Amino acid sequence: MGNLLSYSGISAKIRAMQSKLTTEEQLLEILQLSDVPQVIAYLKRTPEYAEVWKDLDENSLHRGQIEKLLKTSIFHNFSRIYQFANKEQRKFLDLYSKRYEIRVLKEIMTDLFDHRDTDPVDITPYCEFFRKHSKLDLEQLTACTNMEEFIAALKGHEFYQPLSQIRNHESALLFDYGMALDLYYFSQIWNVRKKLFSGNDLKEITTAYGEKFDMLNLQFIFRSKKFFHMTPADIYALLIPMNYKLKKEEINALVESTTHEQTRALFRRTYYGKKYEHLEAHNLEEFYNVMLRDTLEKEARRDPYSVAVLYSYLYHKEHEVYRLTIALECVRYGVDPQEALQYIRNN
Amino acid sequence: MIEKMKFLSITGPKADIDRMTETYLSRYEIHLESALAELTEDANLSPFLEINPYREALTSISSFYEQLEDPESVTPQKMDTETAVSVVRRLQKESRELSETREKLHAQHAEMIDSLKIIRPFRNLDYDVSEILKFQYIHYRFGRIEKQYFKKFEKYIYDALDTIFLKCSEDEQYYYGVYFVPKHQAHKIHAVYSSMHFEQIFVPDCYQGTAKEAFSILDKLHKDIHAALEQNKKDSERFLIDNRTAIVSAKAALEACSSSFDIRRLAACTKGENNTFYILCGWMTEKDALAFQADIKDDDKIFCLMEDEQSPAKKTPPTKLHNPKLFRPFEMYIKMYGLPAYNEMDPTWFVALTYSFIFGAMFGDVGQGLLLFFGGLILYKTKHMDLAGIISCAGIFSTFFGFMYGSIFGFEEVLHAFWLKPMTAMMDVPLVGRLNAVFVIAIGFGMFLILTCMVFNIINSVRNHDTEKTWFDSNAVAGLVFYGSIALSAVLLVSGKKLPAAAVMAVMFGVPLLLMFLKEPLTNLVEKKKQIFPEQKGMFFVQSFFELFEVLLSYLSNTLSFLRIGAFAVSHAAMMEVVLMLAGATEGGSPNWIIIVLGNLFVCAMEGLIVGIQVLRLEYYEIFSRFYAGNGREFLPFKKRECQ
The missing domain is CATH 3.30.70.2750 (Alpha-Beta Plaits)
Known part of the structure; x- marks a missing residue:
């Protein structure tokens, strides 16, 4: 009952916002268009972008700029929800927004590692959002020229500790730093969930994130075995130290298995193998998104007055932007609409 | 009073300079000038170069001195130079021993700390x-x-x-x-x-x-080293405390020696391999100079030349004020403004008199005046604060005016006023109407002061042979006549007498104004310069016109400025009335004495401060600006007289 009251407003708002998101039919129409300005003109007519983009000149915009604008729209919508949310709901949103922080940190680190001399990371899409929701000083961080400075600039922030730990390892790579941030974030979610949430919310969070972590672990295992031929010990070192439905023995067996058939048989016997019948070890990559979306939608439908609604909307919004970005790319390079739709559906 | 100065050149064999400094310059105060700079026409002079032998000892003792806590609290004892130098040697040796021990301990620590750090996490390994x-x-x-x-x-x-x-x-x-x-x-x-x-x-x-034993052995060693370091630190502190008197005394002794030695920097030498002589030049007061000459008459190693009529000194002498004890605190105000030049009039006595008088008039109260007097006197005697001496002097006049106004601690009825009550005494002034008498008197007094200052200015200018400032300036004779005429007319007006005839008035006001207007060409005329009028005549007339306008305005504003004397006399009475009202003394019956005391203290402190500042402002702004330049340089004796 309490949930019904506290979520009734935000749930209605989210439903309204969700209805504006670009649908698959619209994407199909977009794919029929012949060039990028037309796509922008099309988007300018949709309810999601009509208001914010009304002053833009579609002919002068580059595809990269459009992608930034799309990214900005994620943060814009997040802020709208945040403003509407009460204290309890903001706890979740605060936790969730760290994902964006990690995203921008990774972008900056990529820049530091790969092409130091090219343009710095464009932080304009993030600026507005970070002023409101984050303690990170983006200007200072983007001004750094190497990892040492970057880590030093983070001093006092929660991400300092995991990153500085990695620095102690010999020959630390971009992947290790990114992994450290992710692991830190995931374990934080898993560890604080019981303190922050209760009742239905706790249940939804546990399911959503638990399945996510399990799936990520499965992905890690399959990927590292299939593509990188890593030793079991190296694989273990990368796993997210959280188990939801995957048992320790199952993970052990999966990691130690030697042949492809053996792996597949082992996977069949796990919770996920039983739950999703057409899920196979080889299409796990593609299925990860489908499954996550499926879980979130189901939860949001079952419990429309819970935190699952927030999570589900934020996921869909990001997903919409991702798909639009692919669509734009396909239009730009003249990919056949049918083939393009395949790419989009896979994500 | 400014002391008369004589320029002396002292000379003698080069090796004798220390004896001369030691025996004579400690008894006679001399303001030394750089001999090389003074005696420029003689090219055969070279600087007196010699390495200061006390420098090194002084540096080392100073470093000890800086480590002392609160070194000012130790009174230095008399110590001769040899003892001081040996003290420094002893201190250096002891402190070197201490620091060697410390370094040894640090080395030990550095040696073992790594192995301790390695074993520490494994100390539980049995x-x-x-x-x-x-x-x-x-x-x-x-x-x-x-x-x-x-x-x-x-x-x-x-x-x-x-x-x-x-x-x-x-x-x-x-x-x-x-x-x-x-x-x-x-x-x-x-x-x-x-x-x-x-x-x-x-x-x-x-x-x-085992790891456990190894750790405990190393850990103990580590603790021992730290304890030893701690002990060493304590020893160093102890060492400083034990030797504090020796350090302070030796530093004082060495500083004296070193600065006597540094007299060479101001001295010059005659050239030549042997038989070189040193030359020192400087200023002495006339009295000292004569005594000094008499003193060295029998000393065949010192020769002294004093300036006289034939060879007068070329440079302006430094200023040394010499005033009666009573006025001496007021020298502080003079120094704050700037010392008088050697040939200028020393305004200390004038400031002392006017300051105390005006202060008293503005703050007339027998009780509070006595408080200021005694408070100031005690502080002056114990802490030697000049300001306290000034307050004490001002307190006397405050008391005096208290009797005149009949006011004691704000009670106006207790004493009979010898003169008038500032609050109530009124007076009719033509053209203005009824006014507090003190206001009119204040203005009158102010006019008198301004006239006096003009006279001072004329005297100073005559001494400086400055024609413009003697005759045509707004503070010169022209100004004096003009302002004097105004003052006279005002007196006649107030006293109800008839004014002089219009023609006389026109001459009295018109001529001085014209003189002031034409002061530059007139000065040029008197000094027989070629060009009398400046080239741009139009510009000159416009400028002079506005200057004249400004002069007239400043006469008015400076005169009115003295109103504040009367205003504060009234305000004091009014403020005390408020205090009494708060204490309930006005309605009869017994007043609240706590409020009376606190109120008196408050008014005394606040008015004392405000009046003190206001009078200083009058002194600097209305009085000094008329006649005083204050661009002299101070007499700085090479050595203070020891008997003081």
């Missing part, structure tokens, strides 16, 4: 370390592993692996420990450990017994 290090068929590694990886390791791998991990200790991030593997599997298992980010720590074979 096994002989060097035996482990000698294992042949079992491989081992000391090290640490991050907690998150260790958890994964324990969960997924440890049970299946032929290895033993001994956890020794942990901190926030890591588990420390040692693991063992059989030799034939070592390669594989080392790889697993390194996958789990196990970081090896190299343990040298330098420990005795």
Whole structure:
């Protein structure tokens, strides 16, 4: 009952916002268009972008700029929800927004590692959002020229500790730093969930994130075995130290298995193998998104007055932007609409 | 009064300079000038160069002195130079011993701290370390592993692996420990450990017994070293405290020697290999100079030349004020404004009189005046504060005016007013109307002061042979006549007498104004310069016109400025009335004495401050600006007279 009251407003708002998101039919129409300005003109007519983009000149915009604008729209919508949310709901949103922080940190680190001399990371899409929701000083961080400075600039922030730990390892790579941030974030979610949430919310969070972590672990295992031929010990070192439905023995067996058939048989016997019948070890990559979306939608439908609604909307919004970005790319390079739709559906 | 100065040149054999300084310059105050700069026409002089032998000892004692806590509290004792130098040597030796001990301890500490740091995380290992290090068929590694990886390791791998991990200790991030593997599997298992980010720590074979014993031995050693360092620190402090008197005394003695020695910097030498002479030049008061000359008459190694009529000194002498004891505190105000030049009039006595008088008039109260007098006197005698002396003087006049106004601690009815009550005494002034009498008197007094200052200015200017400032300036004779005419007319007007005839008035006001208007050409005329009028005549007339306008305005504003004397006399009475009202003394019956006392203290402090500042402003702005330049330089004796 309490949930019904506290979520009734935000749930209605989210439903309204969700209805504006670009649908698959619209994407199909977009794919029929012949060039990028037309796509922008099309988007300018949709309810999601009509208001914010009304002053833009579609002919002068580059595809990269459009992608930034799309990214900005994620943060814009997040802020709208945040403003509407009460204290309890903001706890979740605060936790969730760290994902964006990690995203921008990774972008900056990529820049530091790969092409130091090219343009710095464009932080304009993030600026507005970070002023409101984050303690990170983006200007200072983007001004750094190497990892040492970057880590030093983070001093006092929660991400300092995991990153500085990695620095102690010999020959630390971009992947290790990114992994450290992710692991830190995931374990934080898993560890604080019981303190922050209760009742239905706790249940939804546990399911959503638990399945996510399990799936990520499965992905890690399959990927590292299939593509990188890593030793079991190296694989273990990368796993997210959280188990939801995957048992320790199952993970052990999966990691130690030697042949492809053996792996597949082992996977069949796990919770996920039983739950999703057409899920196979080889299409796990593609299925990860489908499954996550499926879980979130189901939860949001079952419990429309819970935190699952927030999570589900934020996921869909990001997903919409991702798909639009692919669509734009396909239009730009003249990919056949049918083939393009395949790419989009896979994500 | 400004002391008369005489310029002296002292000379003697080069080697005799220290004896001369020691014997005579400590008795006679002399303001030295750089001899080389003074005696420029004689090219045969060179600077007196010699290395100061006390410099090194002085530097070293100064460094000790700086380490002392609160060195001012120690009174230096008399010490001769040899003792001072030997004290410095002794102190240097002792402190060197202390610092050598300290360095030795630091070295020991640096040597053992690494092995202690290595063994610390493994101190719970109850096994002989060097035996482990000698294992042949079992491989081992000391090290640490991050907690998150260790958890994964324990969960997924440890049970299946032929290895033993001994956890020794942990901190926030890591588990420390040692693991063992059989030799034939070592390669594989080392790889697993390194996958789990196990970081090896190299343990040298330098420990005795079990890790626990080795740690406790090293830990004790470490503590001992720290204790010894602490002790060393205490010894150093002790050393400073024990020697504080010696340090302060030796520093004072060496400083005196060194500065006497530094007299060479101001001296010059005659040229030549042998028979060189030093030359010192400087200023002495006339009295000192004569006494000094008499003193050295029998000393055949010193020759002294004094300026006289034939060879007068070329430079302006420094200023040394010499005033009666009573006026001496007021020298502070003069110094704040700027010392008078040597040939200028010393305004100290004038300031002393007017300051105290005006202060008294503005703050007339018998009780509070006496408080100021005694308070100031006590502070002046004990703390030697000049300001307190000034307050004390002002207090006397305050008391005096208290009697005149009949006011004691704000009670107006107790004493009979010898003169008038500032609040109530009124007076009719033509053209203005009824006014407080004190206002009119204040203005009158102000006019008198302004006239006096003009006279001073004329005297100073005559002495300086400054024609413009003597005759045509707004503070010169022209100004004096003009302003005097105004003052006279005002007096006649107020006293109800008839004014002089219009023609006389026109001459009285018109002529001085014209003179002031034409002061530049007139000066040029008197000084017989070629060009009388400046080239741009129009510009000159416009400028002079506005200057004249400004002069007239400033006469008015400066006169009105003196109104404040009357205003404060009234305000004092009014403020005390408020105090009495608050205390309930006005309605009869017994007043609240606490409020009376606190109110009196408050008014006394606040008015004392405000009146003190206002009078100073009158002095500087209305009085000094008329006649006083204050651009003299101070007489700085090379050595203060010792008998003082």
